[in-house]
Amino acid sequence: MDILIVVANIVIFLACAPFFEGIVRKLTAKVHSRQGPPLIQPYLDLLKLLGKESITAGNWAFKLAPMMALASIITAIAFIPLGYTTNYLTQYGDIISVVYLLTLGGVSVLLGALSSKNTYAMVGASREMITMIMVEPVLAMTFILGAVKSKGLAIDAAVFSTLNNGYGWSYVLMLVVFLMALQAFVAKQPFDIAEAEVEILEGPFIEYSGPNFAMFKYYLMLKQMFYASLFVAVFIPFLATGSYLLNVLIQLVEILVVFVLIALTASTNPRLRIDQAMKYYAVLIVMSLAAVGLTAYGI
Amino acid sequence: MPTKDQIIKTLKDRFGSAVIGSESPKPERLFVDIKSGKVRDISNELVAMGGRYLVSVGYDSIADNGALGMIHTFAFDRDSLYIGIRTSVPADNPVMDSITPDIPNAGWSEREYADLLGMKFTGHPKPKRLILADDWPEGIYPLRKEVPWNLMPPAAEDVAYQLDECPEGCSIIPVGPYHPTLHEPAHFAVYVDGETIKGSDYRGFMTHRGIEKLCQTQLTYNEVPFVAERICGICGSVHATSYAQAVESAADITISRRAEYIRTIMLEIERIHSHLLWLGLAGHLIGFDTVFMQSWRIREPIMWLGERMTGNRKTYGMIVIGGVRRDITPEIKDDILNVIQKVEEELLVVQKAIVGDTAIHRRTKGVGYVSTQDVVKWSLVGPVARARGVDIDVRRDHPYAAYDEMKFDVPVFNSNDVWATVLVRILEVFEAIKIIRQCLDKMPNDGPVLTELAAPIEPMRHGIAAVEAPRGEVVHYVITGKENSPERWRVRAPTYPNLQGVPLMLLNNQLADVPIIIGSIDPCFSCTDRMEVVDIRTGGVKVLAQDELETLSRQIK
Incomplete structure (x- = not known):
């Protein structure tokens, strides 16, 4: 049964991630007074890309990178307890492995960008690297907060610590920090700095096309949904019911709400510059450290 | 404030026999003939007296006197006066002093005539090719009369523009020749240290088609306005108007007041659509697509209005x-x-949203800073200059069409950055609306809107006219010719001076600001290149009829 939940996790994410992307695009279009593409457009995009010729612009790392990115995010998804239910794999990983897997995805993007040797990809890669270094701590702190509360590194204990230990002020602070970092986690405006179409033409992904690009696109969609679901699981645990199916459904609806938030923020903000973003991230890191500090004192 | 007589007197006192003569066909025009040896000193003297450099006009008069002519033009904005200083150098040794070291904006004009007429300018700080393709053979000067308008020399391999030297420790980021920021082919090489810009070089004119030569040799006077209008895909009327005014000024033609009012209305309608278009693009360039889409939605009814008035959304042909x-x-x-x-x-709604949006402030305030002194020194024009504390506007300073009877404000800001440019452009839309209302209100009915020419236009008369385009000042210079077509027609679009100021704006900004800085001058490469955009239809399998396309494009929910 536990094994089945692992499979369910992956299937649900793979099936729903493009749909949420479709929601974002539709909503953005509404804000723009446009009609927008149909909700299934991201699925069609992926299909179309998969059917295209694969053009290689670098060495073996160029081809390996998208696979590694996709694999790492799917592995991370397998560990995460969706629907407030731990699965077979959850016990074998800890929060360090989840952070590691998420970072690996980012490293793959860098690897692909650097192996293409494109000038714009280089600039994009350096921006991606800065973003990673500055934003990953916030993610880590979210887990560590739970770990400190539950005095262990287990994933389920860290994720369900609000469910088990109740809401403290430290959680409220962390929730605010996570919300503020959300746009950076999912690389949407004002933090789509590494891709910035009009400056560096999608940065790290400029040389990618066809199936390789499809894998990166899928990776990005899954990553967005992962962060949205993490937020929902950690900070909004109150709606958990007895039934697994109902729990999953409730979480998906909550994720949808998070995506609406992401879309609205993205469509009402211009892109920040990397130096401006760094100042912003620095504030987030300090705030998340403060939250962990508060937990240590039991607040 | 010097008057015309004072200017001539000063020049004669200071330079004596170097000033050969002068003519003033109209109260607000003055042409001074000088000897080529003193061209730099006299230009500097005019700038010292308060003149603003406009453009230089080179022309081939080998058939008349075996010389190449050169005219440097200046504007005295407070006196509504345009001055052209005319000189010439023998065609077998076409060397004259460069005025660029003191008047940097003359740099392109001089390089242009080095390319097109084979003139040489001693002391030019950057004597590189500007207009001609890199594989154009040496020694063929296309603007000389002996060269046929349709000459096509064979293409050469392995030639490329040599970029300026990159400062030590910097790397080169190419912005162009094709880049989503530019929308047209042009190449900025940006030298960055990390993400900070330390310098840049520009190679443009990749689509130069020689419209000036074409019109001088192949078209008649009244065919040229339609080609002129096609110089720019956004502000075509300004070119047609400016050209028509230059010819009317040279040939002393008076048109009816009603026609002048209609010209004013067309120019202002064009300004509204152009400013809204730019506002959208600026939003897009800082990654704010909501501004982009909303501005263009507001703009669309203006395009339909244009179609109802003239038959065309753009390129009115009026x-x-x-x-x-x-x-x-x-x-x-x-x-x-x-x-x-x-x-x-x-x-008004959009304005409120933009002015109150601190995120937009962060991306535009302090970006693209140029001091007011530098703007004056570099002769920048239009919203770029007005956003940097330089109070110039052709409509007010050199009234043409019906602007002398219009009441409007010229918004000027002193924050010297892109943010001020945004404000200037938004406010100018409201001013344009004000002007259109006044025009419709006061429009007289004093005769036919099209005046027939009574007599052929006399040859060898000089006319200069400027129009305030949405991007800044458009200058057209016409020398009338013998066979019902201009002998020389020079176009200077506002992007021509403003583009030369871009390296100044880029310096010490962040790489992420390159799009909005280049975008802030609203570069029109087709204007500077003076090309013709040719739409080549590719055969599609399914062809949509015109009305289907229109219905599709006009469904608004």
């Missing part, structure tokens, strides 16, 4: 020498009033 081609009927008048009313209401 303006010819002697007036305009269509009158404004009472029904169209009501139509215009309704449309601009709607635009005004909707833009």
